[in-house]
Amino acid sequence: MTQPTIDQRSAWQALAEHADGMRAAHLGELFAGEPGRHAAFTRQAAGLTLDLSKQRWNEVTLGRLLDLAREAEVPEAIRALLAGERVNRSEDRPALHTALRLPPEASLVVEGEDLVPSVHATLDRMATMVERFHEGQWRGATGRAIRDVVNLGVGGSDLGPLMVTHALADYRPEGIHAIDVHFASTMDGSQLADYLSRLNPETTLFVLSSKSFTTIDTLTNARTARDWLMARLMGESREEGVDAELVMRQHFIGISASTDKMSEWGIAEAHQLEFWEWVGGRYSLWGGIGLPIALVVGMANFRELLAGAHAMDSHFREAPLEDNLPVMLALAGIWNVNFLDIRAHSILPYDGRLEYFAAYLEQLEMESNGKSVTHDGQAVGYSTCPVLWGQLGPNAQHAFYQLLHQGTQSVECDFIASLVRYDDVEDPATRDHLMGQHRLSLANCFAQSRVLMLGDEAIDDEGPRPVHKRYRGNQPSSTLLLDRLTPASLGALIALYEHKVFVQATIWDINPFDQWGVELGKKIAGETQRILEHQGDIASMDDSTRGLIEAVWAAEDG
């Protein structure tokens, strides 16, 4: 007999009934009727404070959502995830990114093997590499110390390291041979071409980051980089003993789950960092894929990032559901998507250091939970992941906030900020100015969530407003405050969202750890490329695609 799907269960039905009454509720009224709402709906853990009071819910809603979490066996799923059970069912393997941040004294035996020693062996190899760079001892083929590192990767092999290196740029250690880290992901070569035009091949090294080591985007960029190095380093210097093997050894590091493929490509064995099939690409910044992060912030800060994530993992494992930050954030999302029909979600950091955080979450959330079949292969009869996008809040205020304020869409927003910044700036005048700028940014953050909540009611200094100036308000939001943005709090923040995604996937009964839809796109792109290169039958294409290909051919023929 097939199990009832989650939307057929009693907890879901109870929520649906309750939602009928709540849909008309306005956040302004909820606040007016409930003094102390902020404290009642705020939770803290691992240096983060999560204020969920501006969600369109009340204590009854929360109670029923917690019943839903229990009915969906969220506590059992958390235990299975952290224990290394094969929670990625379609690929029949565990999803053990949490193992990458276990401390060295921990032990995690999965299918007969303790994973912690090999995780730390990789971290130690990373540390040795990072040290060689920071001591100016990693030399290019002509003997000059490497000073620019270009990460070639895409998706999880790009977005995590890109986001974190940007966020933690203030944490560059002093007194070392500094390395500038750059990122090239696009298959059209536009980012890479720019670097090649201004970097010195003698002092540039490429990190090839690819779990599969088959991703065409990355391998195409890698081939261009290799040819550039060979042409530039072997031309005049050939007599000085610079040969292709030396160039390959000194100018490339590979990070992948496939050592065979790295070796085939020509990466020297000593310069390969291996990771495991049980780490998903979008969950991989915590190991070898994080090398660019460690090159920027140093290994000590990288380990702090891991420790922060581990603190969130421990909280996730131990805290009761009602105090558990990832569970609470997930439940707010479920309530909006499935019961209030709010299927757009905006990520709005009020801190320039988090410039790439929304892009990072777009992959984490939508590649994970953009699914529509249950674990048993049934089509889901309810919505799953909302459309999620974002940008730095202060810039977004001058871009798409108009839609949030007066458009026709209901949107859930996550406001993210740190409480204190710049108090360590040495020059007192600059410190005062910058601390003032930080407060200005916080004021805008708090003001925007307030206006989105209250609409017109937030403003009491004007008389009756003409229709075009009215705000309906009632847009729900969460506010996440970091005590301060540090490697540890950033680690905790990322882990919070990873676990939120997992809790939602558990309730929706979908697999957040595969991405078959993306795989199909890659296959079709390969076929299309062959036709574009005149190596296939254009008649097999649909009318639109045929027209587009013919337009390229016509343009190329002048």
Ligand code: F6P
């Ligand atoms: O786009 C699909 C995807 O597989 C992502 O999940 C992944 O992060 C990205 O491609 C890059 O994959 P790889 O690290 O194997 O090159």
